[in-house]
Amino acid sequence: MLIRYFVNTEDRKFPLEVIRLSQNVYNYFLRFPLVIRILFMAFFIMVIFGMFIHLIEPTNFPTVFDGIWWAIVTASTVGYGDFVPKSILGRIAGIFLIFLGASFLTFYFSNLATIAVTKQNEYLEGKRLYKGRGHLIIIGWNERSREMVEILSKEDKGKQMILIDDSLGNLPVKQPNVHFIKGRSNRDETLINANLHAAECVIITADPNKDELQTDMHTILTLLAIKGLNPSVKCIVEILTTEQVLNAGRAGADEVIRSNKIISTAMLGKI
Structure with missing residues (x-):
């Protein structure tokens, strides 16, 4: 009777093990x-x-x-x-x-x-995650961004560029080395989709659709989000108002471009 008990016990275990193994294989197959x-x-x-x-x-x-x-x-x-x-x-x-x-x-x-x-x-449509390394991230789509994309595409065709913008519906250029990410630039999800941790440099351009103070505040907020995720990445930011230049430096900007001052100086030089 004791031998029969162990035999029956083993017989009961064997189908359970087969069922569990089959279930594990099926679950692995579904992945x-x-x-x-x-x-x-x-x-x-x-x-x-x-x-x-x-x-x-x-x-x-x-x-x-x-x-x-x-x-x-x-x-x-x-x-x-x-x-x-x-x-x-x-x-x-x-x-x-x-x-x-x-x-x-x-x-x-x-x-x-x-x-x-x-x-x-x-x-x-800018919904694909970028997985490359050593790329340049350009935030904001405007005439300055367009010029940078065209110049870099001619001078260094192998340079990969990531364009982040929330207002665009589709990739605005045809260059094969440009990858579009749609989303707000101050959100971690958008920056992670652009693979910020492996980026070489980030350029933040001013939004022409906002007034100057709001544009600078949005630029600094984006800069804080970038430095929070990757403190070592080089950041070049465009600031429009004089009073926000110091705040951009405090937020971690490596280079601050005062576009309004540059344009004013250039215009005065033509007089």
Whole structure:
């Protein structure tokens, strides 16, 4: 009776272990992207049908590989005709394979195309995370930003630039070395999406849509957010009002550009 108890106990444990292992494998499988899962299931179906046709018609399909080759060619509706089932059972298997395998392959390629289009749209709309290193971050889109992008693209085509702006709907330039991030520049999420921790330099331009004092306050707030996430990154800021120059330095600006003073001096020099 004691031996029978232990045997029964082991018998009860074995199915539980198999169930747990199957559940773990299934959960791990669900972590893969949908396209990878569909491709794996389609390939699994091809292998099963290839082995099956080899077993029922070993003369027409001498090896398992020949059966898998026939399954792939049949499911993709290519139909080379080099391997053809002769028996009724083999042809029935071919019918099921066409319906089942072709559906999986069609679903796979349609999802692949959808993912490609979605990623392209996310890139253009500024929703894609940037993963590069040693890049330049330009905050704010205006004529000064446009000039900087054009000049840097001509002088150093390999220099990667990240443009952060909240007012744009899509990437405003066609240069391949410019990556657009849509969002408010003083938010941690936006700066993290621009991979601020790996950036070489940040340039903060003044917002032309606000008055000068509000623009400078927004610039300093953005500077504080940047230095809070990456204190070592070099920051060049544009300040419009004289009284905010000192505050920009206190916030951690490495270089302060007083654009109004530069323009005034240039205009007076033309007199």
